[in-house]
Amino acid sequence: MPERGVVYVHPFAEEMNKARRMAALQCVRLAAAGYAVLQIDLFGCGDSAGGIADARWSIWKDDVRAALEWLRQRGTAAITLWGLRLGATLAADVTRDSGAGIEQLVMWQPVVNGEQYLTQFLRLQLAAEMLSAGASQSGVGELRAALARGESLEIAGYELHPELALAIEGLKLMEILPAVRRVHWLEVTAQPEPRISPASQRVLEAWRTTDFAVHAAAVSGEPFWSTLEITECPALLDATDAAMSRR
Helix, strand or coil: CCCEEEECCCCHHHHHHHCHHHHHHHHHHHCCCCCEEEEECCCCCCCCCCCCCHCHHHHHHHHHHHHHHHCCCCCCCCCEEECHHHHHHHHHHHHHCCCCCEEEEEEEEECCEHHHHHHHHHHHHHHHHHHCCCCCCCCCHHHHHHCCCCCEEEEECECCCCHHHHHHHEEEHHHHCCCCCEEEEEEEEEECCCCCCHHHHCCCCCCCCCCEEEEEEECCCCCCCCCCCCCCCCCHHHHHHHHCCCC
16 A cells, blocks of 8 residues: 555535546546545445435544545555545544644635535525426525524435534634645636635635645636536646645
8 A cells, every 4th residue: 555645525415426527537646646545425425324314524524534544554654635625624624633644635626614605505495496486485594494493404406404504504614724734725717817716815814824834726627516517627637736746
């Protein structure tokens, strides 16, 4: 087993499926560069045990820790945690524990604000209602009220438990400080001149006052995790290769 390893943490719901090709392409590159690469499906997702209705943030963190331990038991010492979207935020949350022993964190388009992310996810239900009935039967406020009453919601085919929703809603990346040596923050934008988003910049500015090194870059491309068709972003793959070779 190689001494250097990478664990990939996938995004949530349909973003996971849309991003599988990009994740696979990057894994092939990392393996060719000499890394032991481990992809997992979090509890209730993909081919893992359980259903999404039973998923909890704490269970997902334990899943990531188990993946890290699996690599360590096979002789991999220098481990990178790499995540996309909500998976990147989950990865950052895991690395808050200095005992996790993570060397560096690679973040693809991380979710900066859990409340905004949850709102966007709930709006998928409103869009579905518009398509089926010609009008929305509920609003985001009503959906949030249902979650507050302890009710699970089916959103875009995924059953969202209120406990998981509450955990996601409370995420603020600004308040999460990874206990790692380096962070590589990579974003994709359709803008002619790629730039990190203002919300991300605020987090990065706060992180740059800490003890770990922070490198950030934006590349041109489509948001492959949310496009209708499966899409690739070669520039992001190249940027990740460059980040992983930086010391």
